[in-house]
Each structure stands twice: as structure tokens, then as C-alpha cells.
Amino acid sequence: MARRKDIDGSMSVPTFYGKELRWKREAAGLSLEGLLQGSFYGKTYLSDIERGERRMPLDLARHVDRALGTDGFFERHCEDVRRARRGPHAAYFEKVLEAEKHAESIEEWCPIAFPGLLQTASYARTLVRAAHPAAADEWVEEKVAARLACARLFEDDHSTPEYWVILHESLLTEPILSPLEMAEQLDRIMVLAEQRRIVPQIVPRTCGAYPLMAASTKVMTFPDAPPLIYIEASYSGDTIDDPALVKQYRKAYDRLRAVALSPETSLTIVKAAAGDYRNGSRPDRLE
Template sequence: MARGQRKDIDGSESVPCFYGKELRFQRERSVLTLEQLVEGSFYGATYLSEIERGQRRMPVDLARHVDRVLKTDGYFERCCEDVRRARRQGHAEYFERILEAEKHALTIDEWCPTVFPGLLQTREYAWAVVRATHPLETDEETQAKVEARLERSRLFEDDHKTPQYWVVLHESLLRQPVLRPEGMAEQLGRVVDLVRRRRVFTQVLPRSAGAHPFMFGTAMVMTFADAPPLVYTESLHTGHTIDDAALVAAYRRSYDLLRAAALPPEASLAMIESAAEEFRNAKHPG
């Protein structure tokens, strides 16, 4: 975009916008282009531009690089924590990097064998899961977590930014009555709707599949146009982001093997629709 056509940044809109505006000011004061400022880092000019507009979080390693080039005495590295706290409202601290990353991913491949992934959950299902894991918190605290989780699902409503999302679900998820029958039918129907609208690709790993590459843990494998790939794994009260290239490659190979063990997308969709119909008829599909 030409300098005369660029959009001004409203620093009062949010904490990320405030620091993004300061970043642009410091860069232009040093008479550097976006390309010149990111030179020598692992990030692209588009990535930095989105940080300046408050649309993306600045990673600590990039903040250190920017401070070094602009000679800002550690200012942007110190600001990272404020921006992280502003962005992760309603989410656990360990999830903050993924919360940002999934908005900019080219592809997301997910395996979540014990609950429907957060990106696919309905309001009632999300409430049940959050309340089960945080039984002593107030309704207001639970509601904040639920709203934050539902906000993530808007990812599938933007035609221009939707990543290619591929999820493998274990068959047991289709049979486990986490909610009343009508609630489970709605949750399964949500998945069917996203598949029918070509927002997601879904496969089901049948219970008869036996041993498979992902018998332990969860995984979210993400790729980007302007950053290295990431893997996110999660357990009950912790989550870990992996960016080591060799480990990421190993997770991607395992996910490919998992896909090969699962039912084809068409058969998977039919199984999900059948389970939803049985719940609608108040029958337990197990």
C-alpha cells in the first residue's frame, strides 16, 4: 500500500494497537521499511505489518530483534507481556501463542480424542467442558471462558482468512453423552454443518482401528505463509507449543499416519450424521 493510502492506526482501540502504532513510529523515525526491519529475523514483512496494525502478537525473539535494530533499549520486549495479557482474556496463559497463531495459519491439522476441539464446540458443549474442568469457579468466570472459546470459531466465518482445517475425531466422541440428547445432536450437527459448508475436513477414527500413531496425547499442527510451523499439545491443566523443526516434522508424519488409519471423509460424515440422528430420536447411539 502506498504511503498516502495507508490506514492510520488508532492506538486507543486496544493494547496491541497501541504498541503497534509505537512500533510504526519508531520504524519510520529510523527511516526503515518493513523489509529492512525484519531482515536477519525469521519473519516476513507482512508479519511485521500485521503487528503494527494490532492484528498480530509480536513474538519475544522478534521483539528482541526489533529492539536491537531500532536501538529502543528493550522497550518492545518489555511490552510483549502487556500485549499477551490483553489478547488472552478468557484463555489460559499457556494457550496464548496458539490463540494468535490460528488466526494466521494456512493449515491446521488437529487430533483431540477425548472432547470435541474448541473450534468446533457449541455453547452448551463448551459450558459443560469448562464447568467440568473448573467446577468451583463462578458462573461469570465460566461464561468468560465460554465466550472466548466461541469467539475462536469465527475463524470459519471469514472466507478470506479461513485456514484449511482438518480434524480427526475418535468414534467414541460421537457416542459419549456429555449433554442431553438434544444438546449432543446440536453438537454433532455443528460439525456436519461445517463439513457441508466446506469449512472443515473431518475424519473419524473408528474404535475398531486398533493401535495407531496418536494413542497418547492431543496435537494441533499448524503451518504459515510467513513463519515456521508449530505444534501444540495439551493435557488437563497444561499446554505446550513446539517449534523445534525435527519434532514438528515427526508430529506431521504421525498425523499423516493417523489420517491413513481413519475412515474416508464421506464415510466419516455419514457416521457423524447417523449419531446425530440417533440423539435427536433420544436414542443412545452407543
């Protein structure tokens, strides 16, 4: 049986939780694989939790409690870990923020705003200020900085997920920024696409009815966990892991991808729109 190590109570909640999990697992004589037997998660996922680098999903916490006979300890305290990891982001986005860092692929559909992972500071600031017009400047800048920090996902060659984004044409032709700021926003998409970090597609406004018209959608897959869907509205968001619903959303995303213009054509359109804004003109709508 493993000898228990003293846990430093001054350490962060996720680290404390992870060390307690590791001690209980080793005390039970179980390997990472042994503890996960009968679950849908991989050993890397559990190892990250033990190091305090990843949250414990509720279904996995219940599985661990059953396997270790810990009388609901890990289920009761996984919410404490979630709150401790929140940071400046909205509570409903916390699970997604962590999931993005570990995703193998991310596929987004954005009908009304450029996605957070692709936003420039000017674009992010405009959205935050529009949603919270009475907020203090310091609070707004904290939110902007947090959003830009997420975009560093594309700076590390070793951890960048495969990223596919489908944008509605109106994002290019109905600006919410000055012409030069819009050019900067489109340049960011163009540069990431040319660096083969992202694959953009455009849905023309003339295509008629299409799947997923109601809300923005993010589909994430992982090498060591089940896929996850995230849908978002103005002041709320929801993560979906029910297998039947996940399957339905993924099929809808594939149908939407078939409706959109090809990546090559879409990138050409983004480049042209950026050039128009730099020249002080507004891009023409697609016919």
C-alpha cells in the same frame, strides 16, 4: 529520518507497542522487508504487529532489537503486550487464539473432546463446568462465550483457514450430553463439513496403536510465519515452534490421518450418530 509522532499513552498496550515499533523502524530508514531480513517472518506479520493486531514473538523481538539497536526494548516489553491481549481465555491459550485467526491451515487431533472451534454452547458449558465445578455461573458463561467467539472463524469466507480435524470414535459413541444436545453437537460438525469449511475424519476404537495417542494436538501453518504446534492437557497447554519437533509432530499427524477413516465415510458416520441421538438411541460402535 522519520519525524517522531507523539504516542497517546491512553491507547492499548499492543497499539502503543506497535506504534513505537513503527517509529523506530522508520527512524532507522528501514522498510518492513528490510527490518525482517534474516528472519523467518513476512511483512504482513510485522505490519499486523505495528497496528497492534498481533503479538510479537520472542525470537522476532530479539531480531528487531538487534536490527534497530534498541538495547532489548522490544524483547523486554513483548510480555506486556501478551498479557494485555489475554482476555477471558487461559494464559497458556493466548498465543494459539491469535494464531488461529492468521493461520493458513489448521489440523487438529482430538481424542477426548470435540475441539473448541467446533463446540456448541451446551458442549462448551459442560466441559467448563466439569473442569471448574465451584466456579460462579457468570464466570462459566464468560468462558463459554469466549469459546464460541473463536468459532466465528468459520463465518467469514475470506479468512477461514483450511481446517482438518481427526476425532476419536468414542466422542460419538460415549456421550457427555443429553441425546438432543449430542445431536446438536454432531449437526454442527455435519453442517460445516457439508459447507466445505472443515474436513472431519474418525479414528475407530478398533484400529490398535496409532500416532499421537497421548494428547490432543493442533498443527497450524501460516503464509508469513513458521508453523506452530499446540498440545493441551486438562489445565495446561504448550506451543512448540522448534523446527525439529514441529517436523516430527507433522509427520505423526500425517500417519494418524492415514489410520483414520476417509472423510466421506467419517461424515456418513457423524450423520448416522446424530440421527440416532435425535431418535433417542445411542449410536452403535464401529466394528
